[in-house]
Amino acid sequence: MEAVMNNISVEKAKTSKIHEVDFENLSFGSIYTDHMLVCDYVDGEWKTPKIVPYQPITLDPSAKIFHYGQSIFEGMKAYKDDNEKIWLFRPLENHKRLNKSAKRLAIPQLPEAYFMEGLTALLQLEKDWVPTTPGSSLYIRPFIFASGTGFHASPANAYKFIIACAPSGTYFSGSVKVLIEETYSRAANGGVGYAKAGGNYAGQFYPTQLAAEKGYQQVIWTDDNTHEFIEEAGAMNVFVRIGDTLLTAPTNDRILDGITRKSILDIAKDEGIKTEVRKVSVHEIVEAAKNGSLKEMFGAGTAAVVSPIGAFGYKGEDYELPELKDSFASRLKKRITDIQYNRAEDKFGWRYPVS
Known part of the structure; x- marks a missing residue:
């Protein structure tokens, strides 16, 4: 999708909140930068984006986001290296996936120039908000929602695209x-599981609450039909290591095509780690846990990069995973984060400078 980008107008905040922030003790996604990017879709086209002070949004009670859930988002990060240069990680993949989600929810697709140039302009303005504390980054949340009004069940005629940022720790x-999970499903065939739609996450909260009441932090989602095959871990893709082979489920209508997931598969291949993208049954995992061949399980996503799983529960029984000194999870996470923070060669061409 091609578009000519006009100059982005910038309305600077009168005062900055940055001096109130303890950058040595950042939580995740709870403090927001001084500005945000806003772009409206009206009269059949996306208007020129503008940067404004971070502020509340005013919407009509009949705005369709409230009634029919047309809402999609992305998750990204900006990283600052030792020379104070700012980098993004595979941002064009985020734009492609945003439009893939938009198409599925009947939301107008966003031109690449609006996404990339708008994001770059915002990050240049907010450069001092990108933290340098080890493990920290500037979390970036691009999202689109239906702002058009009406109680009739149909796509809206107006939308808002916003990018907001939050300096975040681990x-x-x-x-x-x-x-x-043996009862609830995250997504179904023919549905919207592959899209980053807000409703996908809303539907996860209740089963996750039930799991938390039993002492678990997250849910491993299984297929909607038989609950025999694992699909995702919480809001992340999931990997399983049996022996020296790294396994993950293939993407489909139900599984998000994670950018971290794709990166892990490429890096594993580069590291000489054997990978298999195929259906992984719960029975296979349980048997591997019993015979000692289950070495690792971990989630993979933008926010955590890699989140190791120390134990899993199934049918009333818990299974502990071994603690490994040189785990695939730690090796792969280091390779990715070294690229993200410009600490190592980027042979894949994933690093994107914010110039």
Whole structure:
């Protein structure tokens, strides 16, 4: 999708909140930068984006986001290297996936120039907000929602695209204990599981609450039909190491095509790690846990990069995973983060400079 980008107008905040922030003790996604990018879709076209002070949004009670859930988002990060240069990680993949989600939810697709040039302009303005504390980054949340009004069940005629940013520390620390889901499903064939739609995450909260009441931090989602095959871990893709082979489920209508997932597969190949992209049954995992061949399980996503799983529960029984000194999870996470923070060669061409 091609578009000519006009100059982005910038309305600077009168005062900055940056001096109130303790950058040495950042939580995840709870403090927001001074500005945000806003772009409206009206009269059949996306208007020129503008940067404004971070502020509340005013919407009509009949705005269709409230009634029919046309809402999609992406998750990205900006990283600052030792020379104070700012980098993004595979941002064009985020734009492609945003439009893939938009198409599925009947939302107008966003021109690449609006996404990339708007994001770059915002990051240049907010450069001092990109933290340098080890493990920290500037989390970036691009999202689109239906702002058009009406109670009739149909796509809206107006939308808002916004990019907001939050300096953030580590998303997860340590390993998590997960429950393999036997009743609820995250997504179904023919549905919207592959899209980053807000409703996908809303539907996860209740089963995750039930798991938390049993002492688990997250849920391993299984297929909607038989609950025999694992699909995702919480809001992340999931990997399993049996012996020296790294396994993950193929993407489909139900599984998000994660950018971290794709990166891990490429890096594993480069590292000489054997990978298999195929259906992985719960029975196979349980048997591997019993015979000692199950070495690792971990989630993979933008926020945590890699989140090790220390134990899983299934049918009332818990299975502990071994603690490994040189785990695939730690090796792969280091390779990715070294690229993200410009600490190592980027032979894949994933690093994107914010110039």
